[in-house]
Amino acid sequence: MIEIRDVQKIYNGSSAGALSGVSLNIARGDFVFLVGPSGAGKSTLIKLIFREIDPTSGKVFFNGRDMAGLRESELLKVRRKIGMVFQDFRLLRQKTVFENVAFALEVLGESPRAIRARVSLALERVGLAGKENSFPSRLSGGEQQRVGIARAIVKDPLVILADEPTGNVDRENSRRLMELFEDINRSGTTVIIATHAWDLVNGMKKRVVALEKGLIVRDEERGTYSHE
């Protein structure tokens, strides 16, 4: 489903590459943890799949199609199939919690009635029922993060890309969110999570891809956060 072929990424103005030759295959229905120290290139890899940034060299394929060759309208269609959780949340400040989550469905042209039902369900699943009408600035850190997760899962995406989705969430809620991701994965959605939550990674025994200084140093089928 997602194929990364010998991708290198050197950000403008930096000498060292954030990714220096990475190849990775992710099949439909996979559940993958991306782990590695801070600055290893996890977010960079996710941004490449999402085409927030372009690779310096190498190729990224989504469903067999080269992401670099997509026309704008095709790119939008691909993005509509991806549920993205940003490391820095990226909520729309001018919109309420409900509107933020609903926006992911509005761009798909869903009917207001369907939107209302699905948004309520998503908010409930992340434990935010009752916060519908708050603005993001009036939420706690963990609450904002969960709005981002709700926005990603509400549209039943083909793929979920989640960048550090539990960094501001407590232990209990983190566990529940991981169960949520597992649930969604069971229904066929591919899930890719970059995370530092070693306990959850170790507990779930999923595929683990470990990055270090821009290189893949480990790729295990039922892996753990680290070898200790």
Place this chain on the structure above:
Amino acid sequence: MIEIRDVQKIYNGSSAGALSGVSLNIARGDFVFLVGPSGAGKSTLIKLIFREIDPTSGKVFFNGRDMAGLRESELLKVRRKIGMVFQDFRLLRQKTVFENVAFALEVLGESPRAIRARVSLALERVGLAGKENSFPSRLSGGEQQRVGIARAIVKDPLVILADEPTGNVDRENSRRLMELFEDINRSGTTVIIATHAWDLVNGMKKRVVALEKGLIVRDEERGTYSHE
């Protein structure tokens, strides 16, 4: 050093209180973890000490002085003695990493030479040597978070208030940062950390204050993240 007396905080426009009657005493040189589920009121408590927000009722004392009674210039002086790590980083986007950290010293009127030396040291301590001239937008999530920590510790503050300082940092770095906080604490600085990093809390055996729905439910001298 810090005394919170029967403080209640109800945010404008919300019915439930974020804090509903909290009293807490923190002595000079204490090392305190604030724990509790997302939305329990940890950030609210830290913001009150810092006077980013005012309590709805009750009082906050800093060094025996009522924070509510401070004149603007006195408030600034108090804040200059506090090293604050924000949950959402709050870096100055227009400044480089070096300038961001240096700013905490510039407001104290330090000499350029002293500033250069101390900023370099602080950046090294959080593992960011070499990133001095990057702008925050060109850093990874964990790197940004560590800039925030460097900015808090660079001025040798009386108190460090850290709100979820390791949410975006990997396991290894988190441990090192906690050791750093312990180090600073040993030299006499009071440290207050709101966190969800249960493993680190459990490993350090420090004072733990647990919040839940705006109330203190536990305050233990050598406590753990939770009772399990």
Place this chain on the structure above:
Amino acid sequence: MNSNSLRYCLRQSYISLWRNVWLVAVTAGIIAISLAMLGGFLLFAVNAGQAMRTIESTVDISVFLYDSADKEEVRRGLIALEGVESFVFVSKEDGLAEFSRSLGDRVPLSGLEGENNPLPDMYRVKVVRTDLVPVLAAEIQNIPGVESADYGEHLVGLLTRVTGWLNKIFIITGTLLALGAVFLIVTVIRLSVLTRQEEISVMKYLGASNWFIRFPFLMEGIVMGWTGTVAAALAVGLAYFRLAAFMQRETLAFFLQPVTHMPTLFSILATLLATGTAMGGLGSLISVRKYLKA
């Protein structure tokens, strides 16, 4: 874009307008000021143009006749000329009376009546356009019986130059004002977009199409432009009609009469409205475009 999306866009525009009501008001205010100046200037130009034409129309050719001339022949000669608007005959007696009046009737010209009258008969000729005066004067000179065809040579030269000169000033100033207004509007909207740059990029990441993002900005721009323009039109219109009424009451000078020809005024109003609305919409579009690259 299906009907759900369209409905969403419209609702969103409405919400966005209300959430940014302060910014919208300020921009509308700036548009109003710019357009009020433009409108005031257009009115001034129209009035100055009319005043010039009024003054021009008073420049006439004095055709002095020989005592022996055949008035009828001269009359036919004048009728035959193209560019002559009208003419009147002024007999030597009328001429003397006019002259006496111009001296304030205080100087006794009693010795000059009848046979002693030193003035000749004359025709006073009005011409359709000032710049024709010199040509026509020369042609009239050739009509038999005409002693001389005289006109304010200096005044005609002056008027021709002032008219050309005013036209230049009008075109240059008008262009500058319009450019300035557009520049202001684009800047303000760009700043407003700049503050929402992040929001726009997030929307793109969520798969929103360009039109989906543009729509609320476009509506916002149009509403800003339109509100500002209506305010400007009202202000300018009110001020102008008060001024016009005042000027008509005072009858300051024959050439200082305000233009009240409604079609002219309405076309100025229409220009303002169209300009403002287009400015707002276009300004928004231009400003948003930059942030719409995938």
Place this chain on the structure above:
Amino acid sequence: MNSNSLRYCLRQSYISLWRNVWLVAVTAGIIAISLAMLGGFLLFAVNAGQAMRTIESTVDISVFLYDSADKEEVRRGLIALEGVESFVFVSKEDGLAEFSRSLGDRVPLSGLEGENNPLPDMYRVKVVRTDLVPVLAAEIQNIPGVESADYGEHLVGLLTRVTGWLNKIFIITGTLLALGAVFLIVTVIRLSVLTRQEEISVMKYLGASNWFIRFPFLMEGIVMGWTGTVAAALAVGLAYFRLAAFMQRETLAFFLQPVTHMPTLFSILATLLATGTAMGGLGSLISVRKYLKA
């Protein structure tokens, strides 16, 4: 604030200016446009004022004498009057010559020389201010030997009203323009501060004093104001001197001569510079203040 802080503030202002060079340029541009309009308007007002005074100064009183009058006595009477600027004696012969010239020397006035001259001797009196004309004319009438003191009653009334009227327009338009400029500047700076609102609040949380935060904004505002003003002054100055040169070359009319009195022009320039710089600085201060509450 110690010397380290001051040095830091200065360096910071410099850096901030460069990092926001686009915004600074745009604001400077807006200031330039507003002030150019204000400056152009001031120049217009000054010139219009001078033209009015020139026209006023040509309104004179024609004092016709009885044939029997003692010229010397009348002369003394005129000297004694306050408000008389100057006067010249026009003999009946000069008067006839003038009249003949005004008819274009084409009309033979040969019968009117010497004894037959119907015109009286006269004084032509210039008055310091138009509104004194009616009063002085009445007083002159009472001087022995004066048959009548005559002036263009209609013209004087007209001029008095037009002057008052222009003054009103000048004051109102000038005030509106200045207000509009200030409004624009404050708005633009406020928007620029708005985009840095978060930054300001973070600085406060780090214990930065108000002056520490204000300083770069203040400098930025002053630089914006100053740049804009210099640009406006240059543009207006250049345009004006080209226009003035053109008008002097064309000598359109005696009352259309441009003001080239340097002190006057420089005081306009100084006004522009001071206004622009102050506007920028004040605009910044006002705009930042709102976000400086602890």
